[in-house]
Amino acid sequence: MMIQRPSLQRMTAADARAMCWLLRQPRAAHRAQLARGISRLGDGPLYVFLALVIWLLDSTDGARFAQAAVIAYGLEVPAFMLLKHLIKRPRPADMDTTLCVFLKPADRFSFPSGHTAAAFVMATLMGVFYPVGASLMLAFATLVGLSRVLLGVHYPSDIAAGALLGAVCALAGVVLVG
Template sequence: MKLLLSIHKYDVFMFTWLVNAKIHRTLSNISRYLSKTGDGQLYTLIIGLLYFIEGIESPLLRAILLAFLLERPIYFILKNGFKRNRPEAALKNFRSIIKPSDKFSFPSGHTSAAFMMATLVGYFFPVFMIPLYGWALLVGFSRVVLGVHFPTDTLVGCILGVSTAFFSLGQVI
């Protein structure tokens, strides 16, 4: 319990420092757009294009579908099991910039899905690996800037996304 309290204190410190930084207003404007790229429409488009171009036999398509079949239930179990309040509910006098789609913050689903897709697409197209991980990192960072996640929410989202991607690749390849 003491460890969790220490982690939470660190999270609040880092979160508060970021939202009070002079550059926060500029970051929040950019973060709105970055966060939207992780909403899911891009993933649906990629899945549709892969199915249209390569069919269900596409190893990338199969890895993506398996990864989402694993990642989403794990994400929901963790989120509803830990029931960690979002910054707006946990911190007095703080309002997030956007309205989140659900009540709890741990782990970050946007971050998890972004790192999962970055890992899977980067595996099949290695030349894009660094830009994809840069994008996934920015999606996670944007969720903190927008005030809907603490830093460790996005860290665990990253771990969840990469882990499910590697597991899926192991099953498909």
């Protein structure tokens, strides 16, 4: 096991208490079924589909939206992968083997949540380009993050970091598109 810095240890301890409380609640397995469906929606193809539809339907801002999305995801994916491999925070079940895990994660490390980062890229872009649809996308992005916690593969702070990373990458994409 990797030795963690004191600040990361404190954050992990608080996260672990939250995880234990959430995943040991009655009906945790039932909630995990719904969470699995939401998490799958956050895998990525939905965002490509949305960007393409917006690009095709909005002759005014659709191309800029799609360009900002390409740039934002081009920043977000390597950034979250780099952070995961620099920080090397173990998944919740790797820290506490009594926790229920309802999904096999794609990699070993949890911080930050890539699913949440990707969802917040799209939610932030919608907020900038299409404020009317922003609240729906923000709710969806929040549910994607929550689903990752309910599935036992991320701590709450992984979700917060993923949300921040996604929003920053989206705003960078908007600035770079101009």
